[in-house]
Amino acid sequence: MGLLKYIARRLLFLAFLVIGVSMVVFFISHSVPSDPVLANLSQRNIDNQEMVDAFKTKWGLDKPLPTQYFIYVGNLVKGDLGTSIRTQRPVMDDLKKYFPATIELAIFSIIIAIFFGMLFGIISAIKRNSATDQIIRGISVVGVSVPSFWLGLMFLLLFYVKLGIAPGPGRISPYMMPPVAVTNFYVIDALWAGHWSLAWDAMQHLFLPGLVLGSFTMGLITRTTRSSLLEVMSMDFIRTARAKGLTEKMIIMRHALGNALIPVVTVIGIGFGNLLGGMVLVETIFAWPGIGQYAYKAAGNLDFPAIIGVSILISINYVAINLFVDILYGILDPRVRYK
């Protein structure tokens, strides 16, 4: 029963969050001295009073602020996020178009991060205080310290321009046609259509941005795996296992690892949330047509409906992922009680 109640509470928070997030952006964006009319009409049109009035009426900019907000929330409940000022299309359609690209990249990079992070973390803990340990710790700190936009640039310069072993920016090579949209995950769609070379091409394009995006999370996972494994290894039941005469490999694989992974799961949740935020920079460098670039352009153009739409989408994902992690946490560790 505790779990259901807990989930219900989190979902309630989610509703609260959506309202809050929309309100924050809404009022910030409307209380600043910057003028969306100026941002969206060209300099020539700004002198044309008719154009300005038409624009204001169209977006409700002539009504008082609270009224504007209630109009917005009313539509939001109906699933209507309004129309993007910049693209002139419904924000919902834009999000549907750009979000899968982002998720595809995020999933790919989290897989890379988890694999290498846990591998490095385990090795580091086993070889504690050795040169290997120091090197891995060094790598993990570099991983969380490297500016992603710079790493992306360097990777492109090295692997694409200089060595020519990696594809350039974008989701697929320019001469390829995108697959028929089913899930909008290019790799899956291409496989679905049986188009092997396209799927391979899309996979290759995922690699560099995935690595760049995952570097932070990888560093985080390495660090957590290491310290968590070290902590578990100092516990009594490990001493018992040693006393039974088990090999070190058996002790780590059978007894220590499972217990050590519990905190790692939490970090993976945090890391995934970070990925969605870090998208803005990585997508800009790799010309990845995802939600990050969309958000960047929206912010630059003071396209409020789009900004709120993206913010709500990412916040919901963040909360949902953390909820999922919390539940997983309880399954992995029966001592956890939901309050």
Add this chain to the structure above:
Amino acid sequence: MLLRIMKNNFLFSIGIIVCILWIVIAIVAPLITPYSYLGQDLASRFQAPSSAHWFGTDSIGRDVFSRVLIGSRISLIAGLATITLASFIGMIYGGIAGYIGGLTDEIMMRVSEMVMAFPGIILAMTIAAALGPSLYNTLLAMVIIWWPNYARVMRSMVIANKENEYVEAAKSLGASHFRIFFHEIMPNSLGPVLVLATLDFGNAILLFSGLSFLGLGSPPPTPEWGAMVADGVLNFNYWWIGAFPGLAILTMAVGTNFIGDSLRDFLDPRLRKEL
């Protein structure tokens, strides 16, 4: 004490050395730059690194090395200002929430959670774009998204500390809430927040350079590292324009994170003997 720790911990020593180096560079930068960081020389634009221009020159012939050195001042100040302001606001906010408790606490904490769930970089972009790109607006945006972490830590410390006997004693002596809060509870709750702030320094520099990369820092020709990397993206064929400023960000962040990482281990009693 510092030297003793440094002797036993390789990464920590590197962190200390790198950080001291950057601070010294930031202080003496104007004295040691070989060229003016603004000096244009169109005749020698796009020059690869050489003995005359260690890090090469950019699209209008400015010396990248000089600009990287001067840029260290902006990054350090930006990191320091963000962390200081955000931790100050967070401490006051979290402290008040924890001290008053009850419904006030509940509402204040939900608000801070909301800011945390908000995609920080998007909020910062929105604020900076709306207020107009400038150093102050970017720092303001960073502070707005950064304080909740500190508020949460501070709150939990205050909640733990306000049950202590010395608080009871102060109360029975008739001390005002103001006095109890600022003289009894706050000084005893600061520790963890200050540690968190130290650990966060590298992250603040990274976020700042990211926003600056997106064009949200000071307008050109200010030598901000992030903006210089963006310049490197525009001049894709000349790798040195973006490579060196990025390397500067990396070393500064790595330095602070090496210190932070060792500090974390040191403060975690289960891992203490390592340091």
